[in-house]
Amino acid sequence: MKESRKKLTRREFLRSAAVFATAMAATACSTPTPQVIRETVEVEKEVTKIVEGTPVVEKVIETQVIEKVVTATPEPEAPKEEAPAVLGTFPRSETLIARQLTGRVGSPDNMNLWVGWKWQDRGLQNLADEPLWSVDFATGNIVNGLADGDPTYSADFIECTIPLRKGVAWNDGEPFTAADVVFTVETLMGFDGFGAHSFFVDNVASVTAVDDYTVKFVLNQPNSRFHTTFLDRWGCTRIMPKHIFEKEADPVQFTFNPYVGCGPYKLHSYDPQGFWTAWERREDWDKSPTGIMYGEPQPKYIILQAFDTEGAQILAQLQHQLDVAELSADGLKALLAQSKTSRAYQPTFPFVVNNDPCITGILFNTARPPFDNVDVRWALVLAIDIVEYTSIAVDSTGTLSPVHVPHLGPYPKDYIAPMQEWLKSFTIDVGDGETFAPYDPTASQRVADYARSRGYVFPDTPEFIEQAFGLGWYKYAPEIAEKLLVKNGFSKDADGKWLLPDGTPWRISFMHGTVLSNHDARNGAAAVQQWKKFGIEAEEYITAEGDGLGATGDFDVSGAWPAQEPWGAGPDLYRVLDRWNSAYKKPLGERTNGIYSRWSSDEMDAIIKELRETDPFNTEAVIAVGTKGLQEAVKNMPGVPTYGYIGFVGWDEYFWTNWPGSENAYNEPYTHWPNFKYFTPFLKATGK
Amino acid sequence: MILGGCLARPGFSQISEVVAVTFFKRYLIPRLISYVLVIWLGITVVFFIPRLTPTDPVMRMIGEMRGRGSTMEPGTMDDIIADLTEMYGLEGSWLDQYWAFWGRLFRGDFGVSFFQFPTRVNQLIFTAMPWTLGLLLTTTVITTIFGNLIGGVAGYYARKGWSRTLDAVAMVVRPLPYYIFAFALLVIFAGLVVRWFPTAGGASLGALPTFTWSYIKDVLWHSTLPALSLSILGGAVTFQTMKLIVQNVNAESFVQYAKLGGVTESRIVGKYVIRNALLPQITGLALGLGQIFSGALITEIVFSYPGMGMLLYNAVIRGDYNLIMGITLFSIVGITTAILVVDLTYPLFDPRVRYY
Structure with a gap:
């Protein structure tokens, strides 16, 4: 049978294609018709709301109908923004999905977080548990959870009494009482498999329930900061439900599944492979401290999901299957460029979360020459151009701090701003009777100017510059650095490279971890580049064993935090200063218990002793002693504070809005932090 | 059959007895001894090597807890280190730990995972294993069957246009870095172009393992892209290898003779060419199956x-250490067993191979 289909010749095909293309171009180029449309817009208004006697400024969204003339733009039609109404088995509009920071849970069946590592950000600490107190570094406040207020100490700091909140119940309905706290401490002391066993055995002589809502500790020795073991700062001693644990013969082996806590959410389900954990709002959420303080949590379900790659996170958020992503700097840029509904913590540059309570920087091993010499340490500080440094490290997005606490929460007001005059007047001895004032109060402005010169757009107000870039840092003074080194016997060879006093080349090995997007590595890259420019043979030493090498002092310089992280709330700096306590210091080769710089001084020991004997709730006295401690650290510079820890959060506003961004920082912004539960009542569903 | 058909023939009982003794003495027993020795040596090496590295599991755990912000009192650090060392069973000399390890192993117990304490290693492995076996067994079998079949036929008809096209496609696909290829699949089929497949996970959020069609369907849907990425790249390698081997075999004189002798083409392809080309591929398959237990990390x-x-x-x-031992033990046993099985079954695929 003969085939009757007509064959298309090459010439006919080309002709048809040309006609089709011309028609398409003509359609695209035709003038669009202007038209008047009615549009419903959302307008943000600030209102003040009273929550538990505390005024809270909150932005509310009202809808208004407006008319405007629009001209249709003949853009190629973009794919419609759509998201499935049900994701897995969860109604999407009632479900919030956040990335789990610590990754896939290795032992998903075991929720006994008093033993070993249990991926506590899978929802255990951030949704299901309530601590006695927790730190909110965004507001600088300490939030009362199960506690009903501050603890009180006896004058000799031997007794500590804690008031407990009434009306709280565990998520299985059992009331929470002082018996739970007493049981927890006694159980931790009774079994050496618990992580906190040693601490409580060393510190606690007895614990008793004075009544159902008061607990009294008698301590083995004076300890004015004993209560901080219950202060949640991404980890603390949590309270066990007595009615569950008392049935277990071996509470160390107990899997505690499902988790029973006093938080507003209870376990719904989890992936046996550890990729996700789902939580459901308690029906009696009003019996959780979160509910009592802030009202009903809005998402009915919250899922913490692990992603092994950043790309998967971005793809998931682009499909509205992930409300909270935590990315790298480049990942956040990619997300914001592609998503119409995603936002960052800050609405403009620098976009990043700049209020994490850690100060990043450079740590010197002061037990190893030449870093045992304060002149050498200061020379290395003055060899750094902080504008270039932060550009290399974090694309100029860092908030500088000249002292050993980050520029966030209470610290600018309590310490960094009041210390400005002292910083300006502080001088170092350069030799030959010459002194030099290293502080530069314009450093933050210089960083901002540089960022602007590169095309970044952001407000030009002093308030914004301070919030985003800090209050100042140290001068770039290589000529002074040179004088300090020459004063100490260093010299330069014919190529301009620095030699040690014994005439050998000065080589600095900067140790940091293997994840190059982490801030130890970012500081390492920037410092090495700056010191090379100054003429030192500096190099990065990348290792996964930084903690062990740091503890035994087998390094020159590292990217570990230059000072112990502060609480992030309240003025007390005991947590920061105590790590410089000479009592913790061990010789090189032995594992030190203090900070890995192994620096201490008699002056700092005296300051720590004074702070230990100061009532932690006497704000004025605590700030006075804390300021002395920071001054002593600046004088000796055992580690160089550079910029505060930066996080890169991407929030999708497709299903949920009113995130605690920088313009409305009513709560800390991280979903992996214990305080995540405290912002769930303020989230608003879009109704999609 | 295994012994080349000798045992099956009547009237050769004495010969077959000699052959059997020879088989056991010269072939099976030495291989079994080397099988056991390799396993013992492998396990011993894997026991000591992690202990020779600077990685200290106790400090790793403390570093992890500190890095994540958990409060750790400096005064109690030494006590915590001592407690962890005791709980992990790392007290005593390496030799003590070695004997204790064999004692546990003979009871089928790998001990507890240090990092996921107190979860037992057995539990961790048996939770993860079905996913790895499900994905990698399937893709290995698919890759082997289709790669060899298509590669074999393409090698025989190497001058045909379709064969050259397939070869060109394989040539382009094969050198692609796996990570890039897999991520491209993810972006194309689960993201920016079409959204046919999920972006992450082995099953949907909220879906709990049950033996129901809806769950199985969900798992299959989630495993499509991972399986596709492994099958395409793995298949391209198998295809090209098989094609080259077949081309070589095809040039052998016995194949030319068969063609001249009027043997049918399908018989030449199936019995003369592909069968002769299969031997190295079977070795590759065996090793591939043995390595499955290590998973597919990327x-x-x-x-x-x-x-x-x-x-x-x-x-x-x-x-x-305990978890490393548990997983590598499966790999060591898997690979050595696969090699042993291949050794014993070669004659099934190639009658020229004899044990005596």
């Missing part, structure tokens, strides 16, 4: 897919 990372790869990776970087 696949698991790109697709956030459950399995043994990530388990082993985390065990290595955290110095989780």
